[in-house]
Amino acid sequence: MxxxxxxxxxxxxxxxxxxxxGADPDLLVHTPSADAExxxxxxxxxxxxxxxxPAGCPTPAVVTRAxxxxxxxxxxxxxxxxxxxxxxxxxTVGASPGRDIREQDPVPTAPGAFAAARQFGxxxxxxxxxxxxxxxxxxxxxxxxxRALGEPGIVSSSLPDxxxxxxxxxxxxxxxxxxxxxxxxxxxxxxxxxxMGDPVLAVLSGIVAGCVESDxxxxxxxxxxxxxxxxxxxxxxxxxxxxxxxxxFVADDDSVDLDALAAELNLSVTVTDPGFAGRxxxxxxxxxxxxxxxxxxxxxxxxxxxxxGVPMAEVRERVRERCGTLPTDGAAN
Amino acid sequence: MxxxxxxxxxxxxxxxxxxxxGADPDLLVHTPSADAExxxxxxxxxxxxxxxxPAGCPTPAVVTRAxxxxxxxxxxxxxxxxxxxxxxxxxTVGASPGRDIREQDPVPTAPGAFAAARQFGxxxxxxxxxxxxxxxxxxxxxxxxxRALGEPGIVSSSLPDxxxxxxxxxxxxxxxxxxxxxxxxxxxxxxxxxxMGDPVLAVLSGIVAGCVESDxxxxxxxxxxxxxxxxxxxxxxxxxxxxxxxxxFVADDDSVDLDALAAELNLSVTVTDPGFAGRxxxxxxxxxxxxxxxxxxxxxxxxxxxxxGVPMAEVRERVRERCGTLPTDGAAN
Numbered sequence: 001m002x003x004x005x006x007x008x009x010x011x012x013x014x015x016x017x018x019x020x021x022g023a024d025p026d027l028l029v030h031t032p033s034a035d036a037e038x039x040x041x042x043x044x045x046x047x048x049x050x051x052x053x054p055a056g057c058p059t060p061a062v063v064t065r066a067x068x069x070x071x072x073x074x075x076x077x078x079x080x081x082x083x084x085x086x087x088x089x090x091x092t093v094g095a096s097p098g099r100d101i102r103e104q105d106p107v108p109t110a111p112g113a114f115a116a117a118r119q120f121g122x123x124x125x126x127x128x129x130x131x132x133x134x135x136x137x138x139x140x141x142x143x144x145x146x147r148a149l150g151e152p153g154i155v156s157s158s159l160p161d162x163x164x165x166x167x168x169x170x171x172x173x174x175x176x177x178x179x180x181x182x183x184x185x186x187x188x189x190x191x192x193x194x195x196m197g198d199p200v201l202a203v204l205s206g207i208v209a210g211c212v213e214s215d216x217x218x219x220x221x222x223x224x225x226x227x228x229x230x231x232x233x234x235x236x237x238x239x240x241x242x243x244x245x246x247x248x249f250v251a252d253d254d255s256v257d258l259d260a261l262a263a264e265l266n267l268s269v270t271v272t273d274p275g276f277a278g279r280x281x282x283x284x285x286x287x288x289x290x291x292x293x294x295x296x297x298x299x300x301x302x303x304x305x306x307x308x309g310v311p312m313a314e315v316r317e318r319v320r321e322r323c324g325t326l327p328t329d330g331a332a333n
Numbered sequence: 334m335x336x337x338x339x340x341x342x343x344x345x346x347x348x349x350x351x352x353x354x355g356a357d358p359d360l361l362v363h364t365p366s367a368d369a370e371x372x373x374x375x376x377x378x379x380x381x382x383x384x385x386x387p388a389g390c391p392t393p394a395v396v397t398r399a400x401x402x403x404x405x406x407x408x409x410x411x412x413x414x415x416x417x418x419x420x421x422x423x424x425t426v427g428a429s430p431g432r433d434i435r436e437q438d439p440v441p442t443a444p445g446a447f448a449a450a451r452q453f454g455x456x457x458x459x460x461x462x463x464x465x466x467x468x469x470x471x472x473x474x475x476x477x478x479x480r481a482l483g484e485p486g487i488v489s490s491s492l493p494d495x496x497x498x499x500x501x502x503x504x505x506x507x508x509x510x511x512x513x514x515x516x517x518x519x520x521x522x523x524x525x526x527x528x529m530g531d532p533v534l535a536v537l538s539g540i541v542a543g544c545v546e547s548d549x550x551x552x553x554x555x556x557x558x559x560x561x562x563x564x565x566x567x568x569x570x571x572x573x574x575x576x577x578x579x580x581x582f583v584a585d586d587d588s589v590d591l592d593a594l595a596a597e598l599n600l601s602v603t604v605t606d607p608g609f610a611g612r613x614x615x616x617x618x619x620x621x622x623x624x625x626x627x628x629x630x631x632x633x634x635x636x637x638x639x640x641x642g643v644p645m646a647e648v649r650e651r652v653r654e655r656c657g658t659l660p661t662d663g664a665a666n
Contacts (some may be wrong), residue, residue: 040409045456072405076373076422087453089422120420123378243634 001073001295001304003064003130004207005039005223007032007090008081010098010106010198013137014230017166019158027051028136029083035061035134035296036077036088040066043326046087050326053158056287058323060298061134063274065303066318071129078207080113080118080135081199091115093206095152095199101144101174107202110193114206121210129211130245130304131229132297135200135201140181142228144171144196150183151231154261155224160290162255171196189232201225204243212238219243220267221300223250223293224258230265241268246299248273249287274319275312284316334406334637336397336463336554336630337540338372340365340423341414343431343439343531346470350499352491360384361469362416368394368467369410369421372401376659381419383659386491390619391656393631394467396607399651400634401656404641406463411453411540413446413468414532426450426539428532434477434507440535442468443526447539454543462544463578463637464562465552465630467531475561477504477529482565483516487594488557491567493623495588522565534558538565545571552576553600554633556583556626558590563598574601579632581606582620607652608645616656617649 013019013028027049034047036063044050051059068075079090083097093116093159099106135141139155146153157163175181179193185192193202204220208229211218220226223246230242244267251258251271262269276284286292305315344363346352360382367380371394377383384392403407412423416430426449432439469473479486486504489495508514511528518525526535535554538548544551553559556579563575577600584591584604589645595602609617619625638648 040407041458043458045453045458046508074373078422085425087456089411089424091420091422092418120378123420125376125378127375 001128002126003073003075003132003300005036005075005077005132005134005297006080006200006203007077007134008095008198008200009083009096009135010137010141011100012098012140012198015100015170018140019136025210031136032134033082033084033086035059036086036090038062039065039075039296040077040088042192042322046085053286053291055286055291056282056286057291058283058326060292062297062322062326063298063319064296064301066322067305067315070310070314071304071317073304078203080203093120093203095203098198101141101196102170102177104177105194107194107197107199108197110197110202111190113194113202114190114223117203117206119212121207122214124211124216127217128217130219130297130300131204131207131226132221132300133200133204133225134296135198137171138198138200138225140170140197141196141201142225143167144174145192145201145228146231147171147175147182148180148185148192148196149231149235150186150262152264154257156250156253156256156290156293160195164255187235189235193232201229201232204229207234208233212240219245219300221245221297222295223299224256224261227261227265227267230267234265243268243270244272245272247294247302249290249293253293270303272299272306274315276303279316281320283319334461335459336406336408336465336633338369338408338410338465338467338630339413339533339536340369340467340641341428341430341531341533342409342416342468343470343474344433345431345473346666348433348503349498351473352469364469365418365467366415366419368392369419369423371395372398372408372629373421375655379418382508386619386624388619388624389615390624390666391659392510392617393625393628393657395659396631397629397634399655400638400648402651403643403647404545404637406637411536413536426453426536428536429602431531434474434529435503435510437510438527438531440527440532443530443535444523444533445610446532446535447523447526448458450536450539451543454540455547457549459549461550463552463630463633464540464559465554465633466533466535466537466558467629468531471531471558473500473503474531474534476500477507477556477562478525478534479564480504480508480515481513481518481525481529482564482568485594485597487590489583489586489589489626491625497588520568522568526565534562534565537562541566542569545573552578552633554578554630555628556632557589557594560594560598560600567598575601576601578603578636580627580635582623583628585624605632605639607635607648612649614653616652
């Protein structure tokens with residue numbers, strides 16, 4: 001089993017009110033670099049920060065890493081447009097940081113990265129892979145892609161109160177800048193990615209396209225961003241099975257009709273509840289209050305723990321220990 | 334436990350008669366890219382070749398990967414000057430491919446890569462790391478570095494008959510081109526690396542320097558190239574313990590006085606014999622005849638199998654199986 005993490009950036013994250021994936025907007029850009037390091041090494045080694053939300057919720061990378069301490073699986077990070085250095089090893093597929101989707105051509109590297117990622121996915125000898133993401137601002141670009149494809153436009157948020165109005169405003173501006181109406185990119189995922197998306201969506205949908213061509217079973221490990229990856233793959237014409245494994249925090253998000261999205265995209269969905277609610281630990285309380293919710297393959301990692309028969313109490317204990325070794329003020333190195 | 338593999342290239346490998354790390358000189362340059370993929374995925378995914386010696390001996394990466402199937406350890410590859418793309422994830426430390434050491438300034442990125450690798454080594458949270466290499470032509474640059482430092486000049490070869498005269502000739506020319514006499518770079522490892530070395534030696538000695546500063550135990554997993562890494566670290570002034578884990582093929586190499594080299598550098602040496610001699614398999618016969626001998630952390634991986642109580646018969650069985658799934662003609666993809 002291999003968990004593939006696409007880590008990258010979009011300048012869309014810098015728009016006021018969009019993302020919680022980092023306490024300080026100046027540090028947001030380091031989040032995916034740090035997340036890859038936390039999953040690989042257990043802590044940042046080059047990134048100057050441990051990503052935490054404004055309210056102090058530690059990155060889901062800590063949960064994925066905690067599961068990795070208990071369940072054996074390989075992790076392979078793919079550089080899907082990092083803007084800051086990472087000390088984690090990454091696969092190169094030619095992706096660059098995404099620009100603000102309100103620009104006219106925000107992801108010019110999307111078609112090339114999709115193609116290289118597809119070849120990479122096709123060549124992987126694994127029987128089964130899980131795919132996760134880390135990209136601040138990623139639910140806004142996911143909304144943009146869903147609208148360009150003519151899909152429902154259902155996205156979650158790393159904030160307790162999903163700033164959906166703000167996201168819709170941004171996406172409307174972005175559609176206008178690209179001279180697109182909703183549904184104009186139906187059947188043309190490359191166009192949706194390049195005009196309205198981000199490099200992480202391009203890389204992940206490319207890998208899925210390659211994996212399904214070579215009979216590698218894929219589980220989309222995440223929430224509405226990974227569902228958007230499924231949408232992109234559906235618009236390549238693929239009609240076979242697609243699985244999504246996410247957290248109870250996404251499933252319980254009132255702003256997200258996950259069942260409707262799954263039905264629309266013909267996804268089978270696995271929801272895992274790590275039992276954080278009512279536990280006396282700042283990280284657990286923040287998740288239970290609706291912060292972060294997903295990311296860095298967390299929902300898939302929790303599903304893997306469940307399949308392996310690891311009790312969630314053990315996962316929580318490991319998360320506590322992992323949090324204990326990380327700086328709590330968000331600074332690292 | 335983490336095995337860190339520095340993978341890179343030097344144009345020194347293109348000198349006639351130097352290296353066996355690939356059947357065809359045009360394919361040599363793909364060897365480290367393919368080796369990283371074989372250890373990560375079990376087979377090449379982007380590199381167009383399975384590295385084999387002119388006589389058909391498969392790369393030691395297959396042995397390291399076979400051990401990894403049986404013993405749990407993390408693998409992190411570092412790009413130490415790759416010249417061709419790899420589908421393996423790699424850490425970036427600013428290394429570029431090395432030029433022919435007969436040029437005047439063959440490794441200009443050595444000081445920067447050493448510094449970045451040192452920081453990386455210092456930041457690693459691991460208690461223990463093993464370090465391996467893949468770089469065709471690497472014993473010739475190792476000889477160059479040893480001579481520049483004033484060390485004995487003891488190096489092995491991936492060929493059954495070590496072309497030592499040819500290597501000495503090349504190193505003499507290289508010393509002259511850099512206006513160095515043997516020993517001129519004593520106490521100045523950066524100078525030895527830049528004028529006579531290769532990017533893999535720069536990265537590995539940097540990582541070791543960082544690890545020993547932060548109490549991460551280091552095992553040099555390899556033969557005379559890794560001993561040369563030890564020499565470089567000794568010339569930074571470090572006098573603490575250093576372990577080397579290599580194969581019986583290096584220990585049995587008549588052209589190498591491993592004991593003398595270990596005594597000179599104050600290394601404790603572990604030698605592991607995988608028991609390939611007398612077994613009816615082309616790969617085992619080639620190793621037993623003195624091909625390849627070491628590389629890609631093989632000696633360290635075998636030591637890890639021994640420590641874990643895995644019988645060498647099981648390692649051999651796994652090598653057979655791994656060889657069986659690889660194309661035998663050297664071509665991949």
